[in-house]
Amino acid sequence: MAPTTSSAPSPLKPLSPSNQNIQSAKSPIGRSLPLRKPSLKTATDTSSKPDPTSHQDTSMSRPPKKRKPPPDYDMAELLNRQIEAKYNKDKYLGSGTYADVWRYSLVSHPSQFFAVKKFKFTDDPKQREMGINVDTLREVKYLQELSHENIVGMYDIFSDAKDSRIHMVIEYISGGDLEMLIKDSSCAYGLADIKAWMGMMLRGLYFCHSNFVLHRDLKPGNVLVGEDGTLKLADFGLARSFASPEQNMTFMVITLWYRPPELLFGARHYSGGVDVWSMAMILAELVNRRPFIAFPVEPSQTGEIGQLDYMNRALGTPLEENWPGVTKLPLYVEQVPKIPLKDKRFFEQVFRTLDEPGRDLLRAMCIYDPRKRLTARGCLEHEWWSLDPRPTDKTRLPKRSKEEGNMAMALGRAQGELDDKFKGVAKKLDFGGMK
Amino acid sequence: MIEDDTYRMSSQYRLWSYSPEQLHNQRVNTNHLASEKVRAAVSRARLSSVTGNGNGEQQQHKGSAVTDIETLTVDEELQIVRWGCQKILDMKNVFDHPLPSHVISTAIQYLRRFYLTNSPMTYHPKQIMVTALYLATKTEHHYTDINQYCAPLTNVTPEDVRAPEFLLMQGLRFSLDVRHPARSLEGGVSEIKLHASALSCFNGEDRAAVDKRITKAAETARRLLTTQVQMTDAYFLYTPPQIYLAALLVTDKTLTTSYIDHLFSRLDTAIGPIKQKLLETINGCADLIRAEQSSEADGEGTKKELARIGRKLKKCQDPEKTDIKALARAKATEKRETDAQDEEKVRKKRRLERERAERDGEVFGPELKDVGK
Structure with a gap:
């Protein structure tokens, strides 16, 4: 089959979304940009090449005057099928409450793997009635805009011919997530490694913020570890763009242990500071290898009050003096006992393995008043990065030994879900179907 | 990385x-393709009704049937899409709580983007x-x-709303993110206020008067951006800052030009050509907005024209696509039916692949003991 040229409108290669601009004058610009890795290039190119073995293609290229016309797929549906045909289902990786995750390979490059997140249909008829799930839409929306080394890349979206579930084709990342790495007692790491990891995460976060996107669910479990040691922020189901000043935002975001005080107090207006707080909690957790402020929440409760109490004891009491306006926040509750804000000495005792500049950075990242808290950019400009030890080269970062299937857990989890809430239950995956 | 680079990464x-x-060619292509599909679909529809009668003589009629349908022109399609955009704008206030204008603007841009690759002859905007x-x-x-x-x-039932959702997404x-110039305007206005004392158009006026003028210009520009600009191709052709500056230019020319003059006066004179280019671009966009304003003034003419296109569209609407709900349902059933077949196909494919892999592994022929037999 000769490749169709751009001049003749072919039913196979019409104006399908993914190839439409390929021939246009725009594509040279697109190519010069660091938008997607070369693997995407292959992916996009395959989409424009009709697969001669695919039966839809042959039926479509025939004149439509046949007695019994072939199913007249929409352009959209045709494209959908072409995208689907690019991939081979490889194996099941696991599932969470929110999505099933499979490993797919490219038909044209069978050794090239992708993770495919199949969003589950909810059983709740009320939810089903709403059409495409809002979290799914958000994740699609933001991943489409964010292309960065430290953010998980999205390549394609299609709906399965079988069950019309939305399939999101994303980077396959086999090293598990940061939470597993922290919990893996056989994996030893040091200050230089932490510095390297924090650097990667903060660069990813700064990129989000400079694109006006708040992640709103940062936690070790949402940071994936690539085979080459690269960390990637994942799970953008709770993300949103910065709201304009008059617009309210929900405070019911970010997993409890990583949620900043302003959200616990019900703030409707906030900014990148919420993600920086989460990053501070991740840094603290990396150092001590356990969550820093972690109220053991019961499944029956939401836990904000308990978390605030733990925070009060861990960092001191938020008051008007140290955070002007805090008492005006909608859900402000006075904290007792009154504890003075923790000083340098406290941080030195609690985070012994962190060096002094590192502790200074950590403190600046978890200042109560979000206006005084460091921004993502401020974090990256901290002197810690220019001091010894240098961050470990990412190829030499410590790794976990076993990791297959972990991506499923990180990706399939429901947003804001706290795994430890269901200790041992949520993480139990059936890998029986695996090879 | 400068802001422009960030914008260039956006979808x-x-x-x-x-x-x-490019934009025009895109629309011509879409129109051409849709017209062919409509002709084919109509001839199919006629053919099936003819064969239903079992009348052979009328088969000949079929040949002419394909050509006698007058399809919409690109311009007429645009008018219909514009009508849909206007309807979305009108929907703003039908809800208990009026929808914020950025939601409305996003919806309108979704509709405009959708109709770059789809024709109103295939899917009527009222459905989308x-x-x-x-x-x-x-x-x-x-x-x-x-x-x-x-x-x-x-x-409108929930099913009407849900059925084309995935189609629309495709x-x-x-890409669901839309960057609105109205958002850029807010930043621009704060900056104008910041530099107000240095702007040539405010020659010693007092602060209150200056603020009043800026606020008034911003208000009008804001309204322009969320209404008339939405009816144009501005988003396809210009960047958000260019569009907001154009809207300001249409609103208060001297204010906008003195702001731009002021900005450039602080920069190296060597970038003069850039300023020229910027002004040309903004003026081009401003012309687009002005053209929309004057066409809107001719409400009666547009209405008549729309009615004519509406009648024409009735005759060339793709008969196979009018019921999106039925299509969505059919697709769902088809998918269930092919389920079992697909499983079988996948198994077969795996087997063939395995066999091929085994064969490929034997580039030097079968093992020697087999040859010996």
């Missing part, structure tokens, strides 16, 4: 920015527009319950 730039020629607005409420964090959403709309190439 709005990567997928939805065109030169005027309610879905576009609903999708925008979801993606712009202004989520409304689908039943509440449908309540004030006449003759038409949008799954």
Whole structure:
């Protein structure tokens, strides 16, 4: 089959979304940009090449005057099928409450793997009635805009011919997530490694913020570890763009242990500071290898009050003096006992393995008043990065030994879900179907 | 990285920015393709009704049938899409709580983007527009319950809204983010206020008068950006800052030019050509907005023209695509039916692949002991 040229409108290669601009004058610009890795290039190119073995293609290229016309797929549906045909289902990786995750390979490059997140249909008829799930839409929306080394890349979206579930084709990342790495007692790491990891995460976060996107669910479990040691922020189901000043935002975001005080107090207006707080909690957790402020929440409760109490004891009491306006926040509750804000000495005792500049950075990242808290950019400009030890080269970062299937857990989890809430239950995956 | 680089990474730039020629060609292509499909579909429809009668003589009629349908022109399609955009704008206030204008603007841009690769002859905007607005409420964090959403709309059921949702997403190439110039305007206005004392147009005027003028210009520009600009191709052809500056230019020319003059006066004179280019671009966009304003003034003419196109569209609407709900349902059934077949196919394919792999492994022929036999 000769490749169709751009001049003749072919039913196979019409104006399908993914190839439409390929021939246009725009594509040279697109190519010069660091938008997607070369693997995407292959992916996009395959989409424009009709697969001669695919039966839809042959039926479509025939004149439509046949007695019994072939199913007249929409352009959209045709494209959908072409995208689907690019991939081979490889194996099941696991599932969470929110999505099933499979490993797919490219038909044209069978050794090239992708993770495919199949969003589950909810059983709740009320939810089903709403059409495409809002979290799914958000994740699609933001991943489409964010292309960065430290953010998980999205390549394609299609709906399965079988069950019309939305399939999101994303980077396959086999090293598990940061939470597993922290919990893996056989994996030893040091200050230089932490510095390297924090650097990667903060660069990813700064990129989000400079694109006006708040992640709103940062936690070790949402940071994936690539085979080459690269960390990637994942799970953008709770993300949103910065709201304009008059617009309210929900405070019911970010997993409890990583949620900043302003959200616990019900703030409707906030900014990148919420993600920086989460990053501070991740840094603290990396150092001590356990969550820093972690109220053991019961499944029956939401836990904000308990978390605030733990925070009060861990960092001191938020008051008007140290955070002007805090008492005006909608859900402000006075904290007792009154504890003075923790000083340098406290941080030195609690985070012994962190060096002094590192502790200074950590403190600046978890200042109560979000206006005084460091921004993502401020974090990256901290002197810690220019001091010894240098961050470990990412190829030499410590790794976990076993990791297959972990991506499923990180990706399939429901947003804001706290795994430890269901200790041992949520993480139990059936890998029986695996090879 | 400067702001421009950030913008160039956005899907709005990567997928939805065109030169005027590209944009026109795109629409011509879509129109051409849709027209052919409509002719084919109509002839199929006629053929099936003919064969139903078992009348052979009428078969000949079929040949002419394909050519006698007058399809919409690109311009007429644009008019119909514009009508849909206007309808979305009108929907703003039918809900208990009026929708914020960025939700409305996003929905309108969804509709415009969708009709770059789809023709109103295939899918009428009246079917797509309610879905576009609903999708925008979801993606712009202004989520409304689908039943509440449908309540004030006449003759719209939740199923009507849901059925084209995925189709729309595909038409949008799954890029749901729209960058609005109205957002850029707010930043621009703060900056103008900041530099107000240095602007040549305010020659010693007192602060109150200056602020008043800026605020007034901003208000008018804001309204322009959320209404008339939405009816144009501005988003496809210009960047958000260019559009907001053009809207300001249309609103208060001296203010805008003295602001731009002031900005450039602080920079190296060597970038003079850039200033010239910027002014040309902004003026081009301003012309687009002015043209829209004057066409809007001719309300009666537009109405008549729309009615004519509407009648014409009735005759050339793709008969196989009019019922999106039925299509969505059929697709769902088809998918269930092919389920079993697909399983079988996949198994077979795996087997063949395995066999091929085994064969490929034997490039030097079968093992020697087999040859010996």
